Amino acid sequence: MKHTGTPTRLQSLDALRGFDMCWIISGEFIVHAWAKADDNPVIGWMSSQLHHSDWNGFTFYDMIFPLFIFIAGVSMPYSFAQQLAKAGGDRGVAKKNIYRALLKRTLILILLGMVVNGLLQWKGYEYTRFASVLGRIALSCFFAACIFLNYHLRGQVIWCLALLMGYWAAMLLIPVPGFGAGVLTPEGNLAAWVDRMWLPGKLHRKVYDPEGLLSTIPAIASALLGIFTGQFLRWQSMQWTPRRKAGALIVAGVALLLLGKWWDIVFPINKIIWTSSFVLYAGGWSLLLLALFYGLIDVAGFKKWSLPFTWIGLNSILIYMAVHGIINFESTAQFLFGGWIKQAPEAWQPVWLWTGVALIQLALLYFLYRKKWFLKV
Numbered sequence: 001m002k003h004t005g006t007p008t009r010l011q012s013l014d015a016l017r018g019f020d021m022c023w024i025i026s027g028e029f030i031v032h033a034w035a036k037a038d039d040n041p042v043i044g045w046m047s048s049q050l051h052h053s054d055w056n057g058f059t060f061y062d063m064i065f066p067l068f069i070f071i072a073g074v075s076m077p078y079s080f081a082q083q084l085a086k087a088g089g090d091r092g093v094a095k096k097n098i099y100r101a102l103l104k105r106t107l108i109l110i111l112l113g114m115v116v117n118g119l120l121q122w123k124g125y126e127y128t129r130f131a132s133v134l135g136r137i138a139l140s141c142f143f144a145a146c147i148f149l150n151y152h153l154r155g156q157v158i159w160c161l162a163l164l165m166g167y168w169a170a171m172l173l174i175p176v177p178g179f180g181a182g183v184l185t186p187e188g189n190l191a192a193w194v195d196r197m198w199l200p201g202k203l204h205r206k207v208y209d210p211e212g213l214l215s216t217i218p219a220i221a222s223a224l225l226g227i228f229t230g231q232f233l234r235w236q237s238m239q240w241t242p243r244r245k246a247g248a249l250i251v252a253g254v255a256l257l258l259l260g261k262w263w264d265i266v267f268p269i270n271k272i273i274w275t276s277s278f279v280l281y282a283g284g285w286s287l288l289l290l291a292l293f294y295g296l297i298d299v300a301g302f303k304k305w306s307l308p309f310t311w312i313g314l315n316s317i318l319i320y321m322a323v324h325g326i327i328n329f330e331s332t333a334q335f336l337f338g339g340w341i342k343q344a345p346e347a348w349q350p351v352w353l354w355t356g357v358a359l360i361q362l363a364l365l366y367f368l369y370r371k372k373w374f375l376k377v
Contacts, residue, residue, distance in 0.1 A: 010233065012297040013074055015306035016290060018313030020067045023050065025312070025323045026358040028061070033350035053271060055186065058281060062271040065133065066222045066282035067289065068316075072141045073226020074290070076148060077234050095149055102145055105377050109138035112317070112377075116324045130201040131211040134320075139216050144223030153231065160224040164276040167218045168267050171275070184268065191215045191273045208272070215274040222274075225256075225283040229290065246295040253287030256280045311365040318375035319365060329357040336360070 028050040034040075035047035049060040083101075084094040111119075113132025122128065147159045171190050175181040179188035186192060192208030203209045229252075233245060240248070260269060260281025269277045296302045312319060323329065333356035334341070341352045368374070 009078060010074070010294065010298055011303060011310070012290070012293040012306075013071060014313035015297055015309040016293045016313070017068065017071050017316050018306075018309030018311065019289075019293070020064055020071065021312050021316045021319060022309065022358075023061070023064060025319055025361055026329070026354055029354040030351060030358065033354055037345075037347040037351055055272065056268040056270050058269050058271070058278070062278075063282050063285050065136075065271070066219070066274075066279070067286045069137055069140055069219060069222045070226040070229075070283060070286040071290075072137065073144055073223040073228075074230040074233070076141075076145055076223075076227050077230035080145075080149070081234070098145070098149065102142055106138040106142040108377050109134045109317075112321060113138070116321065125201060128201045129204055129209070131195075131199060131204065131209045131213075133211060134317075136211045136216055136219055140219035140223045143220045144227060147220075147224065148227050153228075156224060156227065160221045160228075163217055163221045163224075164279060167214075168263075168276045170214070171273070172267070184270070184273070186272075189273055210272045215272075218274045218276055218279050221276075221279050222283060225279070225286070229287065233294070242299045243295075246291050246299050249287050249291035249294065253284045253291060256284030256287060258284075260284055308362055308366075311362065311369045314374050315365055315368055317377055318368075319361065322364075323361075329360055332360055333357045 031043060031046050031050055035043045051059060052061050053059055080094075080098055083098055084091065086094070110132070113134030114128070114130055116134065117129040117132055119128060147156055151159065171184065172182040174190050176183060176188055176190055176193045179185075179193075183189060186205070187207045189208075191212055191214040194214040195203055195209045195212035196207065199209055199212050204211070229249070232248070257280075260277045260279075260283075263277035263280060267275050267277050269275060269281050271278055271282075293306070297306055330353065333353055337352070337356040341349050341356070344352050
């Protein structure tokens, strides 16, 4: 594979990351409020999709987390290639620098995840949740990066298959005390038992944690799917033009959706325990969304429409931390726009309140973008 002359950054990737994040910082609240204010079937359906599945199943909201991990995976071949170039082509020096940065990033994200969970309000070990969304991102991307750095493509694929098949075998064949083997209920599945036995601190759902220990293993495969995609997009070939690559992403996305649905028959699609079928199904949708953004932005050159998403995507960790306790955007929106909001019918006031929140967030992120101030972990 030849990688010379390839772009150092995909603009579509920043926009897709921002699109992914926009739903959890204010987008979902606008849609939920709108659905309550107006009996519109389309908005009602969108609102239903912005809730997690209770157990088995799949909604748009279930895709937000694995999509973020997938995007992180896509970016790795680009960022690591840049670090290799900075080291003058010395792979040993480059890998040493990469490992140092990876370890630092992993530890910082785990710590930030615990801060989001209320670590600084310390109420005792047994009341502190150590597992977190940011922690899972950190660990899954760390191990996926290690696989990428130490194995060629064939080895990476073998690792991905081994993780998915091994997790499936473990969840179905290893007996859980008091429940037996292959029980995939919230209390009886192996991942929940591992959390109860070995995960320190408080469990998020009492009998299990959705970001627990064992279920982080298949999340590594989610990052690896992104790494495969990043390597493919960096690949320079006369035959594989950007347009054809966009088409290939669509074909691969549909294939993963079909494989995920097929695996769902024996190993249900389930975001909470991050089943192997969920990895493939979420990966399929991630590929289709990337194909859409890549095709419009990097291939066709339509970029301006995506700028607000880019502002979010370039400071995704910062805005995530901000909305989880650092800044009270609701109070700020009420202070700035409260008089105008009260002029609206009562049922619509929450819609305009959350629209105000979104505007404040975008204004802040645009300011940071213009200043080129980005929180990089």
